Amino acid sequence: MATTLITGSSSGIGWELAKCFASGGDDVVLVARSEDKLQELAEQIRNEQGVAATVIPADLSRSENVDQLCRSMKERSIAVDTLVNNAGFGALGRFAELSVDRQTDMLMLNIVALTRLTRLLIPDMIHRKRGGVLNVGSIAAYQAGPNMSVYYASKAYVLSFTEGLREELAGTGLHVTCLEPGPTQSSFGEDSGMGKLDMFSSSTMSAAAVAKAGYKGYLADDDIVIPGWKNRLMVTSVGFLPRIATRKIVGKLQSV
Template sequence: MNKTVLITGASSGIGLNFSHKFAGSGHDVILVARSEEKLLALSQEITNKYEVKAHVFISDLSKSQATKKLYDEIKAQGIRVDILINNAGFGLFGEFEETELSKELDMIQVNITALTELSKYIGKDMVSRKSGRILNVASTAAFQPGPLMAVYYATKGYVLSFSEALANEWGGPRGESDRSVPRCHQNRFQ
């Protein structure tokens, strides 16, 4: 039985590359993004090319309750998530006083809240069965302030700090703990 990888933001960019990389190495994938057309095409391509299962879940993670609904739908289908890749995210460029607050709040929802919620829901499952991996995609933006992209840089700083804390709690790349629980990584492909 193949391990299953959940990838948010799977329809383009790094998420698309993760989808192919994991499917190519024999993992079933759960593809999550807003674009139904792109995800269905990707699912078909992955299924044909790699002969693995490619589950599609259309979800706009900028919406409140989207992550809980996604988690509940995955559980209802009896799919076990062995690896979670929190990749979905976006940025916004401009003078802080001129950018739209609604877009910045959506960014916080996707880049921070959805990532935290999925890590909580799926991480608890992983801890209870004592296996799993979580990869949270941050950015070099996490290491410095970002004028003209202040909220984006701040969200990526959160992702880095949060991921390092979980890596410490659950054991990770900087040293193994005695607990046999999920490994949490940031900016690292395993």
């Protein structure tokens, strides 16, 4: 029996990814700040899929909590086969006006926690020669994002890190995939402030559809999964435009 750990699994894409892996027969470890929501999901998974669902509430924007999460799993004799780094958040606003603490927390969660957790768990995966990592990025990775500069930069890191790690682990038997969704029906829009933008509200995919695409892509050992033809078209189009043009376009679309 394989075990999959999903961060940020209390809602949205993380919630749906947990259901995908459970439906495939994996035991799941559910991690997020909201214990009540995690318990709700765990009960649903146990009842519907008949697999084990372990709840570990944690705020992963603190490095010490990443380490504590790993210690907690070791104490429970849980060996993680697949790590799904889904936890993350964004914030719409000018860099000089957004809270410095909020932007620092964003980097800690979107980049540092993802990197640290991967580093702590992947040696055992390599030793067992199975499993891997599914990182949830964003199509924001493909261009600069004025008025969300830190968020876009953090997702560029996730894409680059995933591609580099995949190449390092070639031949080990591990899967390393980056899921790059566009606007998605989840709490992200409201939490980040992007939900009020036309570019977000007019072309969202369901979290279930995004998760299903990511799950299938991971099983197929795809390197990058961009769900939805509109999102794929957007990413392709970016490649034909000068970077100065794309950042000006995005800046206008995200004007605050």
